[in-house]
Amino acid sequence: NAGVTQTPKFRILKIGQSMTLQCTQxxxxxxxxxxxxxxxxxxxxxxxxxxxxxTDKGEVPNGYNVSRSTTEDFPLRLELxxxxxxxxxxxxxxxxxxxxxQYFGPGTRLTVT
Amino acid sequence: AQRVTQPxxxxxxxxxxxxxxxxxxxxxxxxxxFWYVQYSRQRLQLLLRHISRESIKGFTADLNKGETSFxxxxxxxxxxxxxxxxxxxxxxxxxxFGTGTKLQVIP
Numbered sequence: 001n002a003g004v005t006q007t008p009k010f011r012i013l014k015i016g017q018s019m020t021l022q023c024t025q026x027x028x029x030x031x032x033x034x035x036x037x038x039x040x041x042x043x044x045x046x047x048x049x050x051x052x053x054x055t056d057k058g059e060v061p062n063g064y065n066v067s068r069s070t071t072e073d074f075p076l077r078l079e080l081x082x083x084x085x086x087x088x089x090x091x092x093x094x095x096x097x098x099x100x101x102q103y104f105g106p107g108t109r110l111t112v113t
Numbered sequence: 114a115q116r117v118t119q120p121x122x123x124x125x126x127x128x129x130x131x132x133x134x135x136x137x138x139x140x141x142x143x144x145x146x147f148w149y150v151q152y153s154r155q156r157l158q159l160l161l162r163h164i165s166r167e168s169i170k171g172f173t174a175d176l177n178k179g180e181t182s183f184x185x186x187x188x189x190x191x192x193x194x195x196x197x198x199x200x201x202x203x204x205x206x207x208x209x210f211g212t213g214t215k216l217q218v219i220p
Contacts, residue, residue, distance in 0.1 A: 033207065040122060042199065042212035050206060058207065090157065098203040099145040104157040 002026055006091050006105035013081040013112045021076040021108050023091030031094045032074040033102065034058075034066065036087040043090070049074055081112045115140050117202050119211035126190050127219050134185040134214050136174075136200030145203035146183040148174055149210075152196045160185075160198070170194070190218045 007022045025032065034046040045058030049068040063085060065077040074093075078085060091105040116139040126132055138144060148160040161169045163176040163183060174185045183200060195218045200211040 031206075035210075040212065042119075043210040045207060045209075048207055056206075092157075097205055098208040099205075100203070101147070101159045101162065102149075102157075102201075102208060106156045 004091055004093055004103050004105035006089075006108050008108060009106065010109045011111070013078075013110065015081060015083065015112060017081050018077070018079050019081070021078070021089055021091075021110075023074045023076065023105060024072050025074075025091075025093040025103070026072065027093060027095075027103065028071060029093035029095050029103070030071070031096060031098075031100075032068065033092045033094075034064070034074070034076045035090045035092065036060065037090060037107075038087050046076065046089075078110075083112050086110060086112045115202050115204050115209040117200050117209050117211035119198075119200055119214050121214045122212070123215045123217065125217045125219060128192055129189050132185075132187040132190045132194065132216065132218075134198050134200075134216065136183045136185065136211060138181050138183060138200075138202045140181075140202055140204070144176070144178075144183075146174075146176060147201040147203065147208070148172070148183075148185050149199045149201055150196050151199070151213075157199065190216075192218050192220055194218050 004025045033048045035043040047066040049055045089108045092102040094100045094102045118137045146163045150160040151157045202209045
C-alpha cells in the first residue's frame with residue numbers, strides 16, 4: 001500500500017497562474033481532506049469530501065476548487081494564484097467520519113511569486 | 114462549534130526532563146481526541162487517540178472532560194521527541210486541528 005500520495009512535491013507559480021495538486025489514496029477510504037499549513041497557524045481545512053461526487057467547503061475555501069469523481073482521487077485546483085496561497089498543502093484520508101484516524105500525504109510546498 | 118487550543122507555540126526542555134504539551138478543546142458532544150506528530154521532513158502521523166488508552170513512545174494523554182483538556186505527557190524527554198505536535202478534535206465529518214506546539218529537546 002502506498003497510502004496517500006501527492007504530486008508535485010514542490011512548485012513555484014507566478015501570480016495569476018493556475019495549477020492542480022494531485023492526491024490519490026489506495027486504502028478505499030471514503031473521506032478525503034485538503035489542508036494548508038502556514039507557519040504558526042497550524043492546519044486549516046480547505047475542502048473535504050465524504051465520498052465520490054460529494055464535496056464541501058472547509059474553513060478557507062476561497063481561491064480553490066475540488067472534485068471527487070472516484071474514491072481514490074481528490075485533486076485541488078488553484079485558480080489565479082496569489083501570494084497568499086504560498087503554503088504547504090496536505091491531503092489526508094480516513095475510513096469514515098472525523099472520529100477515525102486520518103492518514104496524510106507527504107505534502108506539496110507551493111510558492112507563488 | 115469545534116475548537117482546539119494549544120497555548121504554546123514552542124516548548125523547550127532538556128533531555129530527561131518531563132514533558133507536558135497542553136491542549137484544551139471546545140465541543141458540545143462527546144469528543145474524540147487525537148495527538149498527531151510531524152517529525153522533520155516527514156508527514157503527519159497519528160501518535161495516539163484517547164479512546165485507545167495506549168502509551169506510544171512513552172507518551173500518554175488523559176481526557177479530562179471537566180477541564181476540557183487532553184494534555185500530552187512524557188516523564189523523560191528524548192532527543193528524538195523533537196517534533197511538531199498537533200492536538201486534534203474529531204467530529205462527525207471533519208477534524209479540527211490546533212495550531213501546534215513545537216517541542217525542542219535540548220541535549
